[in-house]
Amino acid sequence: MAAGAVTADAIANAWDQLDTLLTRAANAGPQAVQYALVAERAGLYPTVGGDLVHLDAGEVWKYGISTDPAGRYPAPALSVLGLRMDIQTTGTLPQVYVAEKMQLINYAVTNGALPPGNRIFK
Amino acid sequence: MKLRITSITASAVGELINGVTTALEDRLRPRIEPCDYGGGIQQFAVFFVSVDSDPLENERYCVANNRATRYKDLLTGQMVKFVGMAIPVDPATVLGSPQAEFQKRLEGLLLDELESPAYAMPKKFDRQRLLADLKAALA
Numbered sequence: 001m002a003a004g005a006v007t008a009d010a011i012a013n014a015w016d017q018l019d020t021l022l023t024r025a026a027n028a029g030p031q032a033v034q035y036a037l038v039a040e041r042a043g044l045y046p047t048v049g050g051d052l053v054h055l056d057a058g059e060v061w062k063y064g065i066s067t068d069p070a071g072r073y074p075a076p077a078l079s080v081l082g083l084r085m086d087i088q089t090t091g092t093l094p095q096v097y098v099a100e101k102m103q104l105i106n107y108a109v110t111n112g113a114l115p116p117g118n119r120i121f122k
Numbered sequence: 123m124k125l126r127i128t129s130i131t132a133s134a135v136g137e138l139i140n141g142v143t144t145a146l147e148d149r150l151r152p153r154i155e156p157c158d159y160g161g162g163i164q165q166f167a168v169f170f171v172s173v174d175s176d177p178l179e180n181e182r183y184c185v186a187n188n189r190a191t192r193y194k195d196l197l198t199g200q201m202v203k204f205v206g207m208a209i210p211v212d213p214a215t216v217l218g219s220p221q222a223e224f225q226k227r228l229e230g231l232l233l234d235e236l237e238s239p240a241y242a243m244p245k246k247f248d249r250q251r252l253l254a255d256l257k258a259a260l261a
Contacts, residue, residue, distance in 0.1 A: 036133075038136065038140075040128065040140055040143070040144055041144060046196075046197065057140070057144075058137060058140075068186075077196065078126070078128045078130075078167075078169070079126045079128070079165060079167045079193070079202075079204065079206075080195050080196050080197055080202075081196065081197075082128075083128070084128050084129045084130070084131070084136060084139075084140055084143075085128075085129070085130040085131070086131060086132070086133045086136040087130070087131065087132055087133070087173050088133050
């Protein structure tokens, strides 16, 4: 057997471990959501860096996740900034973190920058 | 008193509701915003909530917004005293109705919710006058 080679049993064991990880991810802790805060109208919107940027209606201002979506944003952000909240994914925390990361990567690849309301690849 | 009409929705219905809420806001603002409805309330915020066809799940997103409180304006840093009102809407209704019919339905839901005695508001806030003004603007 070559150095570093693995047995069929080891592969089967790894599949079992992966299955366990996926099961844990699907049952880990409280339900959470991944959301987008979206511009309702075309216009200027603030960035987290303190600048202003033009967004067309329907463009994303921020991607985020929350275990308390009802309390997290509505009054301050939705009332002041002219945004609406789209709930894009619901699931466990690991699941919505994955969804958020994928949205951020997709946005950054498409636009060359993060959404104006996101400071970092969280 | 400033008026805001916005939404918390599932992605599939966000744009459809947005078309109605922005039009509704544009129609109602000229009538409502020059007025003072008392109680020191500076903003009336309406949230149409259309996340889930399960009423209990939809209600989860309504609870925190059915309240009168203050929040810090993210742009000015000033505290704003506001009344929030969340209105649940079944996403299936949004997807299954022609736009004009759906718009009328949201207008009706807004008036019904404001009229509902189950929803408490600050005592000095003249809810009846607001209701009358909204009805007149939507007539």
